[in-house]
Amino acid sequence: MNVGFAGTPEFARVALAKLIAAGYPVHLVLTQPDRPAGRGMKLQASPVKQLAQQHGIPVLQPVSLKKGEEAEHALHALKTAVHGQALDVLIVAAYGLILPQTVLDAPRLGCLNIHGSLLPRWRGAAPIQRCIEAGDAETGVCIMQMEAGLDTGPVRLWRALPIEHTDTTTTLHDKLAELGGDLLVEALDSLQVATLPLVPQPEVGVTYAEKITKAEGVINWHRSAVELQRTLRAFDPFPGANTTWGGELLKCFDPETVALAGLMGKPGEVLSVDSAGIEVQCGQGVLRIRTLQKAGSKRQPAQQVAQALGFSVGNFLSS
Structure with a gap:
């Protein structure tokens, strides 16, 4: 043939x-x-x-x-x-x-x-x-x-x-x-x-x-942790689901939902920063992000990026 x-x-x-x-x-x-x-x-x-x-x-x-x-x-x-x-x-x-x-x-x-x-x-x-x-x-x-x-x-x-x-x-x-x-x-x-x-x-x-657009990559922390976990996986590598802190654009990778009872904070609030990653309150549930990427940089452990930028528990990531 x-x-x-x-x-x-x-x-x-x-x-x-x-x-x-x-x-x-x-x-x-x-x-x-x-x-x-x-x-x-x-x-x-x-x-x-x-x-x-x-x-x-x-x-x-x-x-x-x-x-x-x-x-x-x-x-x-x-x-x-x-x-x-x-x-x-x-x-x-x-x-x-x-x-x-x-x-x-x-x-x-x-x-x-x-x-x-x-x-x-x-x-x-x-x-x-x-x-x-x-x-x-x-x-x-x-x-x-x-x-x-x-x-x-x-x-x-x-x-x-x-x-x-x-x-x-x-x-x-x-x-x-x-x-x-x-x-x-x-x-x-x-x-x-x-x-x-x-x-x-x-x-x-x-x-x-439909074709993926860069605009879809902006994370809305009022969505549920389950939805966002899927979105982060779907947009890896392009366009990369992203949030901001202190004017710094951060792409978020390696997500998992966290089983916590009740509402621990407000959407976008950082609940923990440790070697397992950062945990962020969503509209429903909590999302753990293990890897972050700053603009122009490689992917790094989320804790390392958080410490370098100086954000910690109680800070808010932007939608």
Whole structure:
């Protein structure tokens, strides 16, 4: 089976690596243009581009697939990638560009998407963050046949994955990336010898995972400790749930709820500072934060940061 691949970040790189390891000939890679990154803001290739170049796979980086000379060139490449013939299938994983119908129709078997949720729950841009934030007990990966709608296509294969109470977006992302790559290879193996059923998504249970914004990272201490514990995990690493003390922005990580009877203080009030972290009163319940990060610094034990900044029991963190 002759394969093309469209993807950009680490999630997609894992899938491409598994495709290559499984022996599938990848004839073409589409990925986002190089972006400035790091302190020096030098142009940096995406993880997918770096892997493709290591294996000598041709790479295209159009800014759009809808119109323009680059879009026409990419479409022509899809239709002629295999000795002048079209690809059998295009795999799409966290690519970042909308695929018009002309691209969806170009490969013989269409386009398969690796989506990091159990569709139709969490269609959209941020399924990993939103499932943690919502307190879901499980998530998973779907191999979906792409169509024009936003993650609305029929599902060919899916697999569930439990969400641990300590999972962050970082840890869950890595688990889903591995699962997605394995499931993709399983799907292609099946398509080579038989047909995989196209299962329409249910009309009930549809939710949308809106893109995460920096503004969502501001902690509202009037929310419950349970909600905030989920939020801190969901926003690790980006945008980082944050609060302020004395004008200093502090990102908060490694949270856990604390079982204390009654209301110990007012929302945002620091109840304790010790080697276990800092405990903060919430609208309902108490949240322990074990790690803090000042702007421009690395993550450090919360007690160490508190002592350096001089805040202690009875002080208030801002919402």
